[in-house]
Amino acid sequence: MMISNGGKGEMRLVSQKISIIKIYIPAPCSARFVLEKMCHSTLLVIMRSRDDFVVVSADDWERDHEILYAIQNSDIMRKMADSMGTHMSGKGYKPTAEEVDEIISV
Numbered sequence: 001m002m003i004s005n006g007g008k009g010e011m012r013l014v015s016q017k018i019s020i021i022k023i024y025i026p027a028p029c030s031a032r033f034v035l036e037k038m039c040h041s042t043l044l045v046i047m048r049s050r051d052d053f054v055v056v057s058a059d060d061w062e063r064d065h066e067i068l069y070a071i072q073n074s075d076i077m078r079k080m081a082d083s084m085g086t087h088m089s090g091k092g093y094k095p096t097a098e099e100v101d102e103i104i105s106v
Contacts, residue, residue, distance in 0.1 A: 043055040086092035
């Protein structure tokens with residue numbers, strides 16, 4: 001794995017790296033490559049004369065955007081900080097054994 005900023009100042013964890021030349025192959029071969037190599041990983045595609053780009057799975061893209069939403073939302077961040085405080089002090093809600101069993105069995 002490597003960290004890449006793609007020249008844009010934004011840091012991103014990248015687990016695969018490929019030249020754009022390898023993308024310009026028949027579509028079925030490209031699809032097979034992505035299906036075999038991209039299971040919840042990112043792919044950095046390197047361009048010669050244009051900006052590089054990153055390919056991620058739809059699930060990973062959605063997860064990243066949910067995380068970004070939470071991080072950028074001050075109300076959610078405050079609630080998480082309050083929750084962490086009650087958890088660390090042992091004053092938070094303690095589910096019953098039945099509730100824990102129900103959660104674990106899901």
